[in-house]
Amino acid sequence: MAPRSSSRNSSSRNFADLAAHSLVERLTPESIVLQPLGAVEAHGPHLPLNTDLVLASALSAAAVAAHGNALDLWDLPALAYTKSNEHAWAPGTIWLSAQTMLAVLDDLGRGIAMTAARTLVFVNGHGGNSALLQMACRDLRLKYGLRTFLLHPWMATDEGNELGMGIHAGHDETSLMMHVRPDLVDISKAVRRVPEQLAQNKHVKFGGSVSFGWLSNDVDGPVEPGTLPLGVIGDPTGANAESGACSFLRIVEAMGEQLDEVRHFDPRVR
Numbered sequence: 001m002a003p004r005s006s007s008r009n010s011s012s013r014n015f016a017d018l019a020a021h022s023l024v025e026r027l028t029p030e031s032i033v034l035q036p037l038g039a040v041e042a043h044g045p046h047l048p049l050n051t052d053l054v055l056a057s058a059l060s061a062a063a064v065a066a067h068g069n070a071l072d073l074w075d076l077p078a079l080a081y082t083k084s085n086e087h088a089w090a091p092g093t094i095w096l097s098a099q100t101m102l103a104v105l106d107d108l109g110r111g112i113a114m115t116a117a118r119t120l121v122f123v124n125g126h127g128g129n130s131a132l133l134q135m136a137c138r139d140l141r142l143k144y145g146l147r148t149f150l151l152h153p154w155m156a157t158d159e160g161n162e163l164g165m166g167i168h169a170g171h172d173e174t175s176l177m178m179h180v181r182p183d184l185v186d187i188s189k190a191v192r193r194v195p196e197q198l199a200q201n202k203h204v205k206f207g208g209s210v211s212f213g214w215l216s217n218d219v220d221g222p223v224e225p226g227t228l229p230l231g232v233i234g235d236p237t238g239a240n241a242e243s244g245a246c247s248f249l250r251i252v253e254a255m256g257e258q259l260d261e262v263r264h265f266d267p268r269v270r
């Protein structure tokens, strides 16, 4: 990281820390603006509602701290509420409809198009946003001429005993939270909930060639009256802060590579 100059305002790469008049001086057509997207949604009994918000914000900020000067990155305030209706059954989940969220992203694109920056990258911390963010990338490209990208800092892997289904409140996400905000994690409440039979399917499974509309309580089945479904899809029981710290470093390094390609991306035939 470059040494801080005497004025905080002149060294910050937090977009919203700048005065409008400094923004005009500091943003150029090469600048890359990052929009972290979180969620406020049920994350099982062991993780807080703001898990995706905490992680998307922390990773975006760390990527800007590590690579911001080299790649001319700018960090926007995270969007806290997004499209979390797979967890609509849970009190505490506060979600935007697809229509509302597309409208919000359109307004965001209009705002970014007012600056000199031509590149907007969604740093998505909530898987439920993916399809909609892909749509928004195209819509903002067409409407405002922005170069738009969607970056998922972490994805479920086939490794370990999650069978590729660690998609919500599982090992990796829980470990990352134990690294970033251990005070918000109660690992004693972590429970494994993996629909193993789906791993036998050739096509219809998480990440398979046939996708399906799912709600996070689908994997729980009926529950006793007066109790909440777990809403966990994965196995957080072995999560730990060391694993989270390694993942965090690896992700921030990968984001440097990804954003470097974004910076030089040019689809024109040569």
Ligand SMILES: [Zn+2]
Pocket (backbone or CB within 6 Å): 043, 051, 052, 125, 126, 168, 169, 173
């Ligand atoms: Zn999450």
